[in-house]
Amino acid sequence: MTSHNRRNVLKTGAAFAGASVIGFPAIVHAQANKIKIGHLTPLTGFLGALGAYAQLGIRMAQEEINSAGGVMGRPLDIMSEDSVNPATAATKAQRMLDQDGAAFLMGEINSASAVTIMQVAARNKRFFLQIGARSDALRGKQCNRYTFHVDIPSHVMVYAVGKALVRDNMMKGKKFYTLTADYIFGHDLGSAAKQFFSENGGTVIGDELVATDVTEFSPYLLKIRQANPDVVCSNLAGNQVTNLIKQYAEFGLPYPIVGFNLNTADAWAAGEGNLSGTWPTVWYHTLDVPSSKTFVANFIKKYGKPPENHAWIEYVSLKMMAQAITETKSTDTEKLIAYFESEAKFDILKARQGYFRKWDHQLMQEAYPFTVKAKGKAKDQWDQLELGAAVPAANESLEVLSVQKEQNTCVL
Amino acid sequence: MQFTFLLEQVVNGLVLGGYYLLIALGLSLIFSVGGVVNLAHGAFYALGAYISITIGKYLGFGPAAVLSPISVAMLGILFERFLLRRFYAADPILSLLVTFGLAMIAEQLIRIVWGSAPLSVNMPASFKGSVILGDFLFSRYRLFLLAVVIAVLASIWLLLHKASFGHVVRAGIQKPDMVAALGIRLQPYMTAIVMLGVGMAALGGALFAPITIVHPAMGAEVITVAFVVVVIGGLGSFWGVVISALLVGVVRGITIHFIPAAGEASMYVLMFLVLLFRPRGLLGERIEKFET
Numbered sequence: 001m002t003s004h005n006r007r008n009v010l011k012t013g014a015a016f017a018g019a020s021v022i023g024f025p026a027i028v029h030a031q032a033n034k035i036k037i038g039h040l041t042p043l044t045g046f047l048g049a050l051g052a053y054a055q056l057g058i059r060m061a062q063e064e065i066n067s068a069g070g071v072m073g074r075p076l077d078i079m080s081e082d083s084v085n086p087a088t089a090a091t092k093a094q095r096m097l098d099q100d101g102a103a104f105l106m107g108e109i110n111s112a113s114a115v116t117i118m119q120v121a122a123r124n125k126r127f128f129l130q131i132g133a134r135s136d137a138l139r140g141k142q143c144n145r146y147t148f149h150v151d152i153p154s155h156v157m158v159y160a161v162g163k164a165l166v167r168d169n170m171m172k173g174k175k176f177y178t179l180t181a182d183y184i185f186g187h188d189l190g191s192a193a194k195q196f197f198s199e200n201g202g203t204v205i206g207d208e209l210v211a212t213d214v215t216e217f218s219p220y221l222l223k224i225r226q227a228n229p230d231v232v233c234s235n236l237a238g239n240q241v242t243n244l245i246k247q248y249a250e251f252g253l254p255y256p257i258v259g260f261n262l263n264t265a266d267a268w269a270a271g272e273g274n275l276s277g278t279w280p281t282v283w284y285h286t287l288d289v290p291s292s293k294t295f296v297a298n299f300i301k302k303y304g305k306p307p308e309n310h311a312w313i314e315y316v317s318l319k320m321m322a323q324a325i326t327e328t329k330s331t332d333t334e335k336l337i338a339y340f341e342s343e344a345k346f347d348i349l350k351a352r353q354g355y356f357r358k359w360d361h362q363l364m365q366e367a368y369p370f371t372v373k374a375k376g377k378a379k380d381q382w383d384q385l386e387l388g389a390a391v392p393a394a395n396e397s398l399e400v401l402s403v404q405k406e407q408n409t410c411v412l
Numbered sequence: 413m414q415f416t417f418l419l420e421q422v423v424n425g426l427v428l429g430g431y432y433l434l435i436a437l438g439l440s441l442i443f444s445v446g447g448v449v450n451l452a453h454g455a456f457y458a459l460g461a462y463i464s465i466t467i468g469k470y471l472g473f474g475p476a477a478v479l480s481p482i483s484v485a486m487l488g489i490l491f492e493r494f495l496l497r498r499f500y501a502a503d504p505i506l507s508l509l510v511t512f513g514l515a516m517i518a519e520q521l522i523r524i525v526w527g528s529a530p531l532s533v534n535m536p537a538s539f540k541g542s543v544i545l546g547d548f549l550f551s552r553y554r555l556f557l558l559a560v561v562i563a564v565l566a567s568i569w570l571l572l573h574k575a576s577f578g579h580v581v582r583a584g585i586q587k588p589d590m591v592a593a594l595g596i597r598l599q600p601y602m603t604a605i606v607m608l609g610v611g612m613a614a615l616g617g618a619l620f621a622p623i624t625i626v627h628p629a630m631g632a633e634v635i636t637v638a639f640v641v642v643v644i645g646g647l648g649s650f651w652g653v654v655i656s657a658l659l660v661g662v663v664r665g666i667t668i669h670f671i672p673a674a675g676e677a678s679m680y681v682l683m684f685l686v687l688l689f690r691p692r693g694l695l696g697e698r699i700e701k702f703e704t
Contacts, residue, residue: 043528044629052528182673209673215624215633218424218551219668219675225549226417239530239625246532250623251551252541269625271532 034077035070035331037321038096039107040089040117041132041314043082046212046238047109049265050310054109054132055080056303057311061318071322072329078318083113090116097124103331104128106317109310111135111185121146127333131317132310134261135185136192136403139360143410146333148340148361150317152282154185155192156367156401158260160280160391162196164369165258168278170231172201177229177255179220179244181236182209189235189260205229210236217247225253234259242269249274265308268382275372275384282367283309283350284387292349306382316348351390352398360410364398366390420548421665427554429661430561434616435634436641437568437653438609444585444648445605448499448507452491453613453638454631455518460484460614461621461630462526465533473536477618484614485607492606500602515631522628535622557619564612565654572650581605585648640679644686646696655694 039058041051058078066075079100083089089108096102097120104127108114114133121128122144130138130147136154138147152160165171176197180190190207197204206227208220224232232248232255234241241262248257249270262279285296285306295315299307307315323346328335340361345353354365369388378384392400435457442450460480468476495514499507539553572578583591584598591598617630624630637660645656660679667678686694 048629049529049627211673211676213633213676216428218428218554219421219665220672222417222420222424222549223669223672226420239627242530242532242625246625247551247623250535250540250553251549265529269530269532271534273534 033074035074035103035325036101037076037078038093038100038102038105039078039080040083040092040096040105040113041080041107042084042110042113044084045110046240049239049269050109050132050263050308051082053265053308053311054107054314056299057307057314058106058318060299060302060311061315065318065322071325076318076322080107083108083110083117086110086113086116089113090120093117093120093128094124097126104321104333104336106321107131107314108133111138111188112183114138115142115184118142118144118147125333127336129317129321131313133185134189136188137184139362140403140409143360143412145337145361145412148356148363150313150320150363152280152365152367153362153402154189154260155195155403157280158189158192158196159401160367160369161258161260161278162193162200163391164278164388165231166200170256170258171197173203174230175203175205176231176233177206177224177227178204178233178235179208179210179217181240182211185237185261186210186212186235193233193235193260210240212237212240214240215243217244218251221247221251221253224255229255231255232257235261237261238263239266239269242266245270245274249276263309264385265310267385268308272378272381272384273375278369278371280367281309281370281385281387282365283312284368284370284385285312286383286385286387287350287368289349289351291347295349312349316346320346320348351394354398357399357402359405359412360408361412362402364402366392366398367401416547418666418669421669422662423548424550425662425665426658427550427558427661428664429658430558431616431620432637432641432660433654433657434561434564434619435613436638436645436657437565437650438612439638440642440645440647440649440653441605442609443642445581446496446500446602447504448496449504449511450496450609451508451511451635452514452518453511453610454633454635455515456484456488456610456631457613457617457634458522458626458628458631459487459518460617461626462522462531462617463614464618464621465531465626466526468533473533473622477615480618481611481615485611488607488610489603491610492603496606497599497602515635519628519631526628528628530625530627533621533626553623560615560619564615568608569650577601577604637679640683644679644683644693646693648697649693649695652693652695 041054042048043051062076062078065071070076079096081092093105105117105121106129108117108130109132111133114130117128126146128147131150134151134154139149139153178190180186194204234244236244241259256277258277259279264284267275296306324336324339325331328339340356341358343355343358345355348354348365350366352366354363356363368390370385373384373386392398439450439453442448463483464476464480467479535553539556541552543550543552543555572581580596581601584601588598641657641660642653645652663678663682664675668675
């Protein structure tokens, strides 16, 4: 009995050893080859146009990095998929970590989907670089230590435009009518806006919640006219802003319109002569910084059109990840977190370098207000916007716009 | 003052309803005459918008708004001849599936040909701005849209009720076997109806392109509204669709006036209530199964 058992054990043991000797090099070889990255971005829905640009940006960065030899000698393999909606985003993120062998996750523009992906990252204790979602709640109440945020949050966008409005005498004593997108990002932006108004002497005389699938705004425009405000303010996102602007121009209402959120793809889609007022942006292709101009030229050569701010932000995000992996010499979650938390500096193609703040994982960077160029001054269909001076100013700390630690509800 | 505001929303809702009507009428006609559920109707709407943008670059807004529906109507002939014809005698669910698949293919084709970024087109500058009639604000462009819709509606009504074409079509809706027994082939009439239906959808797309975003998924957005309008109005009824479209527009406007966040849900609640009390729709034909 004993010898029989021992013989079986030896046989199976040898078989196992043999199999692993044959198999192991193959497994090791496959791992040593590619660094797999799980990437999610909305390609359908009201943010779909932005997701398309996001993919272009990250692919360009991937090709540049891989043609220069990859990271640590290994090529990057980005598995990019449509996040569709918050539930699907979470399912796909989980699958990418479980089955597709993703080392970490990147992407997203929709704040609601970003929340669910962040939860997946925290549950699985894996790194997630949240690139394009701007809701304050993600860096506040919903924050977790596995997620780092690249794009500027809602209150910075409000500040970037708000300061310009104060300067232009469009804030103190003025009556505002706001249209707010009815989801987490819109609510956040709306409350940040209300706070800025109350601190700077503006009054809100009307605030409408607009479902994210509204494409036709005429009833809201009628209500605006009935309320007779001084300034109309948009807290919408994605192509809803475009629709509002087009229909606002169609009706020709006499009140100036401003907004606290806009992406350049949405601005271009509004068409010449329709957009007016002051809006915020995180980056624009006319930015007068040499590295930014090089990026824009390469993008145009590759894709035939200028990059939108989501293309830029995904491009610099992949470059930042590449730097982090190179510096830590690994894709290990804890090492990456420690590197980003060390407030290491990154070149983000702006005048000033960016860094992630240790206690809320938010990238500190400049933002810009922009206005619309006078009709006829635009050189081509993409040249409609006039970029203002960066905020914060060059002599101010990058953190002066952002919420301070005492006010933030984020506990990592 | 409050009442005037409400009235303004009602009138604006009527104008919007006219736009819904353009798209829903084609859908209703195709179902009434052919018995097929055309889920690809939104795709023709989207094609109408995209083709009008492409034509508009060379010929301007006016010719584009005329030529685009005509070219989509030509596509409609091919659609009817090679796809729809096989499903007249079949279970409606089959036509639903095939047109659903076609709608998805069309959306991806649009993405391939025109790209997934939204396109923008501007209306002629003379149309911009608003008109104030009494206390009411109207967008000049939408008044123009309303005029077009009324003209189209009048023509369709005349066609269906005063022309011999219409006599055959209406007979075909009610008693297709008798029409066949009288020696009249219904097939060419069906082709004409499909042409008209998708042409109207394309006209809607071309006319609405300057005030909305033109993107590949726009067909999917509009097909839901069109369906709700057709179901509320009742299948097989011309005036049912008209009344239903206007009602949906008005109800939406009133809901946004009082409870803005519920605006988009209002038409579904309306459909629910109408079907609860009148399963055939407002003016539809009696469905034996649902009514005793």
